């Protein structure tokens with residue numbers, strides 16, 4: 620495979636600025652039937668999102684995807700969001716009970732705006748069958764299918780009816796898939812995104828491996844409509860998860876959805892737990908992301924996200940931080 624690189628190997632090349640202030644740059648994105656403030660979505664993981672955060676995000680114009688690890692809570696969640704006129708966005712798996720769940724959503728008029736099929740190895744007949752099941756029973760729902768790491772998988776899931784595909788096998792901060800199986804896009808996630816983006820005819824979500832806000836701009840440059848982020852959203856005041864003090868510093872837990880902490884057993888474990896430094900308010904991070912992305916758009920020489928999609932780039936293998944550890 621040629622042209623393999625990751626986020627830290629790439630720098631985007633600036634164009635002449637067309638705005639007087641970065642605040643003129645518009646970071647909004649249309650995704651499905653809705654427009655969101657940022658092309659960013661917190662990962663659908665139990666230590667990243669809960670109902671309170673989902674509501675905050677929806678009320679403030681951000682996209683969200685609720686996780687699927689409290690399956691029995693999903694209907695009441697949809698109901699509460701619908702009562703408030705908010706976007707509804709949930710996750711499902713592929714086990715037999717999930718088929719019944721989809722049928723019940725239809726019968727009980729609890730059709731969500733977005734459903735994400737959240738599976739480790741999304742290039743599979745199990746995911747194709749679930750896409751088709753959702754599209755048969757609730758065709759109006761926007762279906763995000765994943766995760767995948769190849770152009771073939773993107774095409775196959777799109778052909779099965781997916782409205783968007785999620786790209787990233789193993790680049791995540793708490794991922795150990797690459798170590799346990801030897802497979803994935805870890806270390807070349809941005810190049811995999813580029814290949815998938817070229818094959819896609821519908822939106823793609825870049826998932827995993829985002830370590831700096833600049834990586835969001837790079838993801839958009841290489842084809843992402845939306846960027847899913849876990850670790851940068853972990854550790855906030857609002858983040859679910861255990862808090863503790865280590866060496867006088869407050870830290871919060873962040874664990875993988877395929878970790879034994881999530882699964883409750885040590886079987887097919889492909890995720891780990893770590894503690895991240897406490898980061899303050901989620902709102903402050905979202906605002907900083909928006910400002911950094913506005914700045915990126917200004918360097919791209921435009922005033923909307925589209926400007927980022929056409930900028931030139933250079934490969935500066937492992938050198939953009941000049942040896943500094945910035946994250």
Ligand SMILES: NC(=O)C1=CN([C@@H]2O[C@H](COP(=O)(O)OP(=O)(O)OC[C@H]3O[C@@H](n4cnc5c(N)ncnc54)[C@H](OP(=O)(O)O)[C@@H]3O)[C@@H](O)[C@H]2O)C=CC1
Nearest residue numbers: 712713737738739740766787788789790796876877887889
């Ligand atoms: N983005 C990523 O790189 C990764 C993400 N994850 C996250 O971990 C969570 C758990 O994922 P997952 O294990 O798929 O969910 P589930 O535990 O719900 O498994 C879903 C179904 O797929 C089967 N399955 C899982 N992996 C494979 C595989 N490699 N080959 C064949 N069948 C498989 C499972 O059977 P059985 O368990 O019996 O094999 C099960 O029937 C998800 O939230 C996922 O996003 C996990 C790993 C990688």
Ligand SMILES: Nc1nc2c(ncn2[C@@H]2O[C@H](COP(=O)(O)O)[C@@H](O)[C@H]2O)c(=O)[nH]1
Nearest residue numbers: 662791792794827828849850875876877890
């Ligand atoms: N291989 C695994 N990947 C996982 C697991 N739990 C979540 N994930 C993926 O990571 C991203 C978040 O990545 P980050 O670099 O932003 O922290 C998340 O969206 C999932 O796709 C897991 O247990 N194993």
